[in-house]
Amino acid sequence: MQVSPTSVVQDTPQIQRLRETAIRMEGAFLAEMLRHGGADRPRAELGGGAGEDAFSSMLAREQADHFARAGGIGLAEAIFEALKREV
Template sequence: MEIPNFAPVPRSNMTEQRLKAAAVELEATFLAEMLKAAGLDKARQAFGGGAGEDQFTSFLLQEQARQLARSGGIGLSETLFNAMMEKTHAD
């Protein structure tokens, strides 16, 4: 079995990937705050309530916000990414 010879990823592509990931994470954080403001951070007593459900509701909200951002979100990550790329190329 022959192992494919992959070319190294150019440094600029690595930078772009890291900036894109950072932009998506920033959008996810923003969306999580908006979901909290909308009252979606309250436990729904779906699993019997209690302290555990209250504590883990924030993790669920953050993951929901990440999924929203990864699937396109509200377009904030694209704007953030473009601004960071401009700043990177300006330096």
Template sequence: MDVSPVAQKLVQPPKPNPLREKAAELEAAFLAEMLGHAGLGAARDGFGGGIGEEQFSSFLRQEQATAMVKAGGIGLTEVLFRAMSSSESGDAQ
């Protein structure tokens, strides 16, 4: 069965844009930093996870921030993408 070219474009996922991916990474890094300043992953008093908890809490924050970006984030990815796109094309002033 032949599939029309229009149908093929609808079925194929869009090619990933490396610049947009970098913008999403920047948003995730920003969110991870903000989560750290908000106290997420801070060592608890009493029966906490000890030194292991302290050492690996940054990994947890980074993964949570990445999940937040994949779920829509705070909109920073699009702003960063536009800024990087305009500077890449020479439109930045």
């Protein structure tokens, strides 16, 4: 099940914050997995340098955030349900 703003007809502001927090947490997890997999390492084709190092890291983070917002691996839904139980 994907976590999306349209999955519930009308979320309260608190539920919307919990949902966004869960998606951000999944994004952080996926970014870390991409980093460990080497996705943030600069490619030699672009010439290298400090700028490329910074760009590669930001690109991996943006890719992870995009994956999480597109449904990710289901981690956000599990986090959201756990957070919702605590409210």
